[in-house]
Amino acid sequence: MKLYDYILSPSCYKVRLMASLAGVKLDLRPVDFHPGAEHRGAALLALNPAGSIPILEDGDLVLTESSAMLAYLAAKAAPDWLGSGEAEETARIQQWLAFSARLTASLGGARLVEMLLRPGDIGALQASGIAALRELEAGLFEQSLRGKRFLASDRPTIADIACFPYVALAPDGGVSLDPYPTIRLWSRALRALDGFIEMPGIHRLHELKPEPQLEPDEA
Structure with missing residues (x-):
């Protein structure tokens, strides 16, 4: 199974992370994303006309969306990561998978502006990222009231892996995680x-601080 990979891409990282958690060995094919823009070259455009990475190849199968890759890796090697199959849990997983695209667009967009000097309205991207983090914090807090530490269940699923990288890298785009204790507890649970x-560059500053304590009115 070959992954066309850029070591500093959060979307590529989530696939590497899922493979590691599922015990799947990937053949990593490095892509010169920056500054070489290899993903826009003819060879990779033939695999993915959208001109994006990651790209996952397994025999004749070519996947170009990271959420599909997470589902494929889990189905192949670690089906527990797909959830219990109950209707509510399945719906929660799908909802958070869709939500992860908003994290990519907002927090990921802010990171590209700040780190790679891509054009963009940094203020608007940061505002959208903060709104997404508030929604994630509220969702995780509601789960904690149900006695669950993860987005869709009492155990991690592909939804958690889809959302984690861009959240962990939010400070790269100038968005602090300090106001979100439930997100920080969730991140610790995933790291454990x-x-x-x-992934290179992920901030571990919160690991050095006391574990956040949640109060009943912190929604």
């Missing part, structure tokens, strides 16, 4: 999983 791997 067997098979978790780091």
